Amino acid sequence: MKNPLFKRLPYILKDEIAKYLIIFLFMAGSIGLISGFLVADGSMIKAYNDSFDKYNIEDGHFRLNDSLSKENKKALEKEGVTIYNLNYIEEKVESSSTIRLFKPRNKVNQVCIMEGKLPQSKNEIVIDRMYADNNNYQVGQTIKVGKKKLKITGLVALSDYSALFSKNSDLMFDSVKFGVGIVSDEGFESFKDAKIYYNYAWTYNKKVDNEVNASNDFLNVLVKNVSGIDDYIPQYANQAIHFTGDDMGGDEAMMTVLLYIIIGILAFVFAITTKNTIESEAPMIGTLRAMGYTKKEMLVQYMTLPILVSLGACIVGNILGYTYFKDVMAGMYYGSYSLPTYVTIWSGDAFIKTTIIPFIMMVLINYGILMKSLKLSPLKFMKRDIKKAKKNKKTLVLHRLGFFSQFRLSVILNNLSGYVTLFVGVLFAIILLMFGMDMHPVLDHYQDVVVNNMTAKYQYILNTPESIDTTAIEQAFQTIPQEFRDSFLSLIDDQYDEIIEKAIAYHSLYKIPNNLEPSLLKQVLLIRDSDKLDNFRVKNIESIQTLISISDADFYSQRVSQNILKDIENHTLILKENRHNEVDMWVSYMAFVFDLNFKSSYLFIRENDYIHRNMERLHFTGDLKEDMLFVEKTCQSYIEEKCM
Numbered sequence: 352m353k354n355p356l357f358k359r360l361p362y363i364l365k366d367e368i369a370k371y372l373i374i375f376l377f378m379a380g381s382i383g384l385i386s387g388f389l390v391a392d393g394s395m396i397k398a399y400n401d402s403f404d405k406y407n408i409e410d411g412h413f414r415l416n417d418s419l420s421k422e423n424k425k426a427l428e429k430e431g432v433t434i435y436n437l438n439y440i441e442e443k444v445e446s447s448s449t450i451r452l453f454k455p456r457n458k459v460n461q462v463c464i465m466e467g468k469l470p471q472s473k474n475e476i477v478i479d480r481m482y483a484d485n486n487n488y489q490v491g492q493t494i495k496v497g498k499k500k501l502k503i504t505g506l507v508a509l510s511d512y513s514a515l516f517s518k519n520s521d522l523m524f525d526s527v528k529f530g531v532g533i534v535s536d537e538g539f540e541s542f543k544d545a546k547i548y549y550n551y552a553w554t555y556n557k558k559v560d561n562e563v564n565a566s567n568d569f570l571n572v573l574v575k576n577v578s579g580i581d582d583y584i585p586q587y588a589n590q591a592i593h594f595t596g597d598d599m600g601g602d603e604a605m606m607t608v609l610l611y612i613i614i615g616i617l618a619f620v621f622a623i624t625t626k627n628t629i630e631s632e633a634p635m636i637g638t639l640r641a642m643g644y645t646k647k648e649m650l651v652q653y654m655t656l657p658i659l660v661s662l663g664a665c666i667v668g669n670i671l672g673y674t675y676f677k678d679v680m681a682g683m684y685y686g687s688y689s690l691p692t693y694v695t696i697w698s699g700d701a702f703i704k705t706t707i708i709p710f711i712m713m714v715l716i717n718y719g720i721l722m723k724s725l726k727l728s729p730l731k732f733m734k735r736d737i738k739k740a741k742k743n744k745k746t747l748v749l750h751r752l753g754f755f756s757q758f759r760l761s762v763i764l765n766n767l768s769g770y771v772t773l774f775v776g777v778l779f780a781i782i783l784l785m786f787g788m789d790m791h792p793v794l795d796h797y798q799d800v801v802v803n804n805m806t807a808k809y810q811y812i813l814n815t816p817e818s819i820d821t822t823a824i825e826q827a828f829q830t831i832p833q834e835f836r837d838s839f840l841s842l843i844d845d846q847y848d849e850i851i852e853k854a855i856a857y858h859s860l861y862k863i864p865n866n867l868e869p870s871l872l873k874q875v876l877l878i879r880d881s882d883k884l885d886n887f888r889v890k891n892i893e894s895i896q897t898l899i900s901i902s903d904a905d906f907y908s909q910r911v912s913q914n915i916l917k918d919i920e921n922h923t924l925i926l927k928e929n930r931h932n933e934v935d936m937w938v939s940y941m942a943f944v945f946d947l948n949f950k951s952s953y954l955f956i957r958e959n960d961y962i963h964r965n966m967e968r969l970h971f972t973g974d975l976k977e978d979m980l981f982v983e984k985t986c987q988s989y990i991e992e993k994c995m
Contacts, residue, residue, distance in 0.1 A: 370624050371656065375664050378617050378713075382668025382705050385610040387676025389603065389701035394677075395684050396599050398693035399513065406461040406510035406691070409552035410559075410586045411566060412437065416579035418549050426576045432553045432569060435459040440545040442497035444530070448486065449517070450478065450496060451531045453509075454539045459552050460511040462533060463691035466490055467505025473538035477505040481689040482515065482530030496532075497542060507533065508691045511552075514594040515689060519584050524594070526689070562587045571864050574856045595688045607704050614709040616779045618716035621657050625717065626724050629653060636725075637732025646725050653721055654714070661713040665706045672705065861924060876948040883943040884952060887961040890940055895968060901933055907971065909934040911978040918942065919985050934975065941965070944986050953993040962986045 402408065410432075424434050435458055444450045455469060456462055462469070465480045467490040476496065478488060483506050488494060493502050509531050517529040559565040566585035573580065586592060629636065636649060677695060684690060763770060855878060863875055890898065899906055909932045918925050924946050925939040941962060947953055956962065962983055971979045 367624065367628070371660055374617055374621055374624075375660050375667075378614065378661065378664035378709070379668040379671065381610055381613045381617075382665060382709060383671030383676045385606050386669055386672025386701055386705040387678075388606050388680045389705065390672055390677045390695065390698050391680035391684065392599060392603060393698045393701060394693045394696050395681065395690060396596075397696055398691055399596050399599065402463075402510050402513075402691050406463065407459050407554065408510045408586070408592065409435070409437075409459055410554045410562075411569070411589070412550060412552040412582075412584055413573060413580060414582035415549045415551070415577065416581055419551055419577065423576050427553075427572060430569065430572045431556045433556060435552045435554075437550045437552050439548050439550055440539070440542050441548070442542065442545060444486075445495045448482075448528045448530060450482070451517070451529070452476075452496070452534050452539065452542070453531070454536055455533055456509075459554060460509065463508040463510065465506045465508055465692065467503075469507075470504050470533065470535045470538060473535055473541045474499070474501055475504045475538065476501040476532050476534050477507045478503060478532040479512065479515065479526075479530045479689050480506040480508055481526050481685070481687075482532075484686070485527045486530075497545065499541065501534070501538070508689045509533075510592075510691070511589070512591050513596075513688050513690055514591050516591040516594070519588070519590050521590070524591075580856065595690065598688075599684070610705065610709065611712065612779055612782060614712050615716070616776065618713045619720075619775060621660070621713065622717045622720035625653050625657060626720060629721070629724050633732045637729045640729035640732060649725050650718075650721055653725075654717060657717040658714060661710050665710050669702070669706055672701075861926065880947050880949055880952045883947060884955060886940060886943060887956060887959075887965065890965045891959075891961060891968070899933055899937075906933055907975060910975055911935060911938055911982070915939070916978065916981065919982050922985075922989055937969070938979075938982050941982055941986050944990055947993070950993065953990050957990050957994055962990065 418438075419434070419436075427434055437453060437456070437460065439451050439453050441449055441451050462477075464477075467477065470476055476494075483489070483503070488503060490503055490505060493500050495501075512531050514524050515526040515529055515531065516524040553569070555565060562585065566587070570583060573583070640646070640649070673695070681693065863872075863879075867875065912929075912931050912935050914929055915925060915935045915938055918929070919938065919942060922945045923942070925935070925942045930936050930939055944953070944956065944962070947956075966979055966983045969979075
């Protein structure tokens, strides 16, 4: 039997066009926005991941004080790597920013041309696209680099500078004050007065299973064959390469949850709108039910508009997502990072999250509410008695109250569903507001966490001056134990410079390499002991506020991690990654006693009572005090054993 109510759908749509249009626009806009984000995010991530092979990104780089000789290069490449020259210079750009200039790259860290072409003459330059956007530089414009005027012939993205970090130790990059660029070979040589940074990249000839181990092995080879190492950064630790990849995709979960919240609100609004239509057409529904129409037929009738509107919104939203919003979201990525060109890819995951799931949510929520509304008998529909009957228990309560209380409570109970809907709507609105209002405090908290977890508040780069006053050094030298002085005095000849340099390079490693030459090994051990003894001294004289970057309350509320206590019990050094809080860090300083190499070092600590004095500076209580007493007792016992 043909349902005559289908004929009323156009009239219902016409009468309620404003409501349906608003729901359609909100749903289509939300789906389009999130779909565009997920498509752009997936496409950008794929382009970023593909760039490692496409542009042959380095496996790491190192910087030397002088150029790498052919002999040393051959010695390094015998270890299964290929070395590439990536020397650069740095110049001021119109006194407002600094640009790092490279020669053309054809083999490693290749360039993606975003606009224009590579430089052909010495007076031409291509610059990073994001750096150009932030400083309003365009192709064809002439800029002053150092003392030279260069014409911008193109905008590029450098595969090893997707995030424009000038130094790997920086907490955040600044693409306004720092940029990178490419000049021709002739143009590079024309900067005669500029300081050349002797930078070299390497790639492994074969795929490695463990990048950390491979990097450490290459570092050992590098230290043995090359002197004057100024910087060493393997790829996995390079922020300029990996910061972008680590950040992309992090907002996917939040955006998806936001979409589902919006769809849930729209579904409830849609269901309430349809429910009101049912109430207004109750006599007609009751008549049709009495004539033999089933509840299922009624349900199909009133589910038609929600399904059509939702389906249309999903289709339009996806079209908008893959066209307009995708470009908008990609533009946001390009505004944050220096990424290469990308190709839009079909994302089945995005389709499920932004189309299938929202559509199912809309249908199920409407289905549930409409099923509840259509449960009444035909007689009740014809009498418009579609409100849920009150229980006698509630009626008895009303009679016990005063008139105004009865009236207020009666209004609430008779419109309970409306108040519940209002409550849910307000709750969702509050959640949406919290998404926005909490972002600033979250970012502030993240900033504090980053600062508090830093091993040091400041970083200094010390360069030896051409001439120094050695009086203070000589005085300090007299305080060094005789065993140390004799060893250092044996190395005053320049022929031992290489040994000293290698010893310094090894001094901070968790574990020194095996099979070191005896002369080198002795210097490594001496420097390692000296460094640790100075650490004990500093912990005893430096202010507590400087040593501990968090408040006293936060510090003393912590406990020593169980793995740290186990390391203390086993007399082993504590790895940085195993420390979970500031108390763990303090204990790790005490654990330095387990890595001393000379009896005089242990005697020095015992004579100065550094373990007890450093522990005594802090006022531990409760369980934390018990932990610290265990640490102190274990370290003291170990020292006494080594002093025998």
